Amino acid sequence: MKNPNFPNRTFTQDPRDDLSGMDVARKALILSRLLGRRVNLDSLKIESLYPEEMGPNMMSLEDFLSSGLLLLDNDIQERVQKAALDGKVLRYVCVIEGSRCIGRIAAVCHLTRYSAE
Numbered sequence: 001m002k003n004p005n006f007p008n009r010t011f012t013q014d015p016r017d018d019l020s021g022m023d024v025a026r027k028a029l030i031l032s033r034l035l036g037r038r039v040n041l042d043s044l045k046i047e048s049l050y051p052e053e054m055g056p057n058m059m060s061l062e063d064f065l066s067s068g069l070l071l072l073d074n075d076i077q078e079r080v081q082k083a084a085l086d087g088k089v090l091r092y093v094c095v096i097e098g099s100r101c102i103g104r105i106a107a108v109c110h111l112t113r114y115s116a117e
Helices: 022-034 061-085
Strands: 006-010 044-046 088-096 107-115
Touching: 022 044, 022 088, 061 088
Parallel strands: 044 107
Antiparallel strands: 088 107
16 A cells, blocks of 8 residues: 555555554563463553544544644654653653553553653
């Protein structure tokens, strides 16, 4: 599939798969279980980098690539600039706490600010 904003590039999957935070959450879930923690995907709080109205059930991939990404750029750019003013960078991380987390929030997956060094 061609991206109208980048005509020389093609996408083999929907970029919302990565922007939703689910990839990071799944990896954190696997690592948690390897460490012996009883965690399920429902116990993770995940920050998506796009709003629900841009989700796959609400917006086509073509519309997301042609206009949705441009709308997201402003918000992300603002967050990047605010972090840079403090000498920080943004990273998408998942922090897992506790060992028996069934039925409550076990982890938070979100953009956070880290030292740029």
